[in-house]
Amino acid sequence: MAVTTLAVRVAEARALAPDVRELVLEPVDGTPLPPFSPGSHVVVHVPGERPRKNAYSLACAPWSTDRYRIAVRRLDAGRGGSVGVHARVAPGDVLAIEPPRNLFAPVARATRHVLVAGGIGITPFVSYAHQLRAEGVAFELHYAFREPGGGPLLDELEALCPDAVHAYADPTGQTLLAALDDVLSRRPLGTHLSVCGPAPMMDAVVALAGDLGWPASRIHLERFSVEAGPTAPFEVQLAGDGRRLSVGEDESLLEALEAAGLDVPYLCRQGICGECRTGVVDGTPDHRDMFLTPEERASDAWVMPCVSRCAGAGPLVLDLP
Amino acid sequence: MPATALSVPSGNSPEAIARFPFPFEADTYMYATNVEEAERPHPNGVATWGEHVYDIDEHYRFEIAERARVLAADPARCQVMPHMRLAAWDVVEDATTRLARDFPAHFSLERRGTERRWVNRLLELEQVYVVEDDGSLPMEPFEWITRQLQEDVELLDQRGDDLYFDAGILTFGADWSLDFDLGMHFLEIHGPVPRVHEMGVIPRAFQFLQRLTPGVAYRRTNWTMTVGRRLDTCTEVYPEWGPDRASLRYEEIGERLHLRVEVQHFVRLPRSNAVMFPIHTYLASLDEICTIPAWAQRLERVLGSLPQDLVDYKGLTRYRDMAVDWLAERNATRTEDPR
Numbered sequence: 078m079a080v081t082t083l084a085v086r087v088a089e090a091r092a093l094a095p096d097v098r099e100l101v102l103e104p105v106d107g108t109p110l111p112p113f114s115p116g117s118h119v120v121v122h123v124p125g126e127r128p129r130k131n132a133y134s135l136a137c138a139p140w141s142t143d144r145y146r147i148a149v150r151r152l153d154a155g156r157g158g159s160v161g162v163h164a165r166v167a168p169g170d171v172l173a174i175e176p177p178r179n180l181f182a183p184v185a186r187a188t189r190h191v192l193v194a195g196g197i198g199i200t201p202f203v204s205y206a207h208q209l210r211a212e213g214v215a216f217e218l219h220y221a222f223r224e225p226g227g228g229p230l231l232d233e234l235e236a237l238c239p240d241a242v243h244a245y246a247d248p249t250g251q252t253l254l255a256a257l258d259d260v261l262s263r264r265p266l267g268t269h270l271s272v273c274g275p276a277p278m279m280d281a282v283v284a285l286a287g288d289l290g291w292p293a294s295r296i297h298l299e300r301f302s303v304e305a306g307p308t309a310p311f312e313v314q315l316a317g318d319g320r321r322l323s324v325g326e327d328e329s330l331l332e333a334l335e336a337a338g339l340d341v342p343y344l345c346r347q348g349i350c351g352e353c354r355t356g357v358v359d360g361t362p363d364h365r366d367m368f369l370t371p372e373e374r375a376s377d378a379w380v381m382p383c384v385s386r387c388a389g390a391g392p393l394v395l396d397l398p
Numbered sequence: 399m400p401a402t403a404l405s406v407p408s409g410n411s412p413e414a415i416a417r418f419p420f421p422f423e424a425d426t427y428m429y430a431t432n433v434e435e436a437e438r439p440h441p442n443g444v445a446t447w448g449e450h451v452y453d454i455d456e457h458y459r460f461e462i463a464e465r466a467r468v469l470a471a472d473p474a475r476c477q478v479m480p481h482m483r484l485a486a487w488d489v490v491e492d493a494t495t496r497l498a499r500d501f502p503a504h505f506s507l508e509r510r511g512t513e514r515r516w517v518n519r520l521l522e523l524e525q526v527y528v529v530e531d532d533g534s535l536p537m538e539p540f541e542w543i544t545r546q547l548q549e550d551v552e553l554l555d556q557r558g559d560d561l562y563f564d565a566g567i568l569t570f571g572a573d574w575s576l577d578f579d580l581g582m583h584f585l586e587i588h589g590p591v592p593r594v595h596e597m598g599v600i601p602r603a604f605q606f607l608q609r610l611t612p613g614v615a616y617r618r619t620n621w622t623m624t625v626g627r628r629l630d631t632c633t634e635v636y637p638e639w640g641p642d643r644a645s646l647r648y649e650e651i652g653e654r655l656h657l658r659v660e661v662q663h664f665v666r667l668p669r670s671n672a673v674m675f676p677i678h679t680y681l682a683s684l685d686e687i688c689t690i691p692a693w694a695q696r697l698e699r700v701l702g703s704l705p706q707d708l709v710d711y712k713g714l715t716r717y718r719d720m721a722v723d724w725l726a727e728r729n730a731t732r733t734e735d736p737r
Contacts (some may be wrong), residue, residue, distance in 0.1 A: 111668050
């Protein structure tokens, strides 16, 4: 299955902080963009000599179908996607994005939400704030940032929900944790805690909540995502005729086999149905499927080419003609 | 579907039989996570089925009336927990959008901002409403839209890494109960199914559903058999249909015994992040199955080789052997036919 993409035009681009850039994206053909659930992200195909696919939270109301907004912090040590957004994207450019999906949705049964953001981790909570406010669900947003004058999007959130926002100009996170020590001690049953920010800050909040008796099922985390999917290229050899194929970083093993004219059976292309199971004669697969049993995985005798890859550069020798 | 189609439960036209989702791809059957991408035609050896997520066929008016009858007798067949309100609206938006696109002769949807004007010509119904405004519809939104669908629709709420069955309508269920299962975890609902847990089928399906993303629909088929052309075989009315399984006579098999196939779709709803399963039930009598010789032969082999625990779970115990004998006799007659 090819991933479907939406074509969007960059309507506006501006700096929210010295290293944070906001992009407003609108559909190129006027067709409304899909509505989404709070906490959703889109995968942006960032152009450049080495194109990147990076996931960014949608920082707008979840019913905003005429325009999406993302806010991107430049990570000079990253794989290059955020630098590309800062350096190579300008208003008027057309970008491909994948439709919204969500690994950080609010729990609909929660009677109250405690939202905790660190730095650019504020972005998913913009859609939370719009939705919870509209639904009349109780929530509070604790936002720590390093900018002395206020973090990205702070003004906007304070205008949207003034009673809910608690701001901490706090590069170390110590004031935030001290405040949360009190907050997390006093919230009623039915409250859910959602956290997004740098890993050390999230770990500290989770540890604090755990110490205060919060069950894991009431704590929800959004890690700054490094987009998975195809990564390193590798080589494949067909045991039958000895042919060698190269699998590129942006294609699956199954797609590469199909491009070479091989008729591999498939159904789901998601690593669950088992239809495309292929024998491995030599080499070590990087198993990413949900079909093979732990024993089958350990044997490295099989690979599910729709999602799995090769551990290393290969070649992975497949039992194919 | 011809607009003049009769609203009677009188069986299938040859056209309907040709697009029956005959579920067997081999001469033996075993559970599998038989999931594939939806909205693409699936060949059945005669024609194809599965072009759309919601199907509208010649039984539309009859099944809509049958659903209304069941709901009038037992309102608990449709239930929506309060936190599923947004998911209910997702179903309204999904169904109206797809039906207007896929069956423009029967349905139309005009959108202006959050306002909608919906026309269902098959039911001569016109409704203006505002999305996510419950008061703008004459009844609860999920019940309003599912009373216009042939599908039963079940909704799973995603809470963290778990999925809970928190809303649904079930008037055409195959021996299960919405009222009993509502609120259960996905894995609990499937607890009674033999083999699938050890085989990893259910855990894999669970992982798949957890990761399902908006925008792409998937589907699978499931099957059982029903005596009589009866859609409502929910557990609540077991006394009405259960005894038929024991009283079925050999000479009635062609007319009364039906292959019952469910086409189940999986859709991640965009606004609520809930998972939706529309389930469309298709019935074909064995006489109708026998109009396609390849299906009759395959069904004989599948039923004949079905392991006993599956026979028992599917409720076929009382008549499986008789049905195999009947199919064998029919198939033998055809083979000997000098034509």
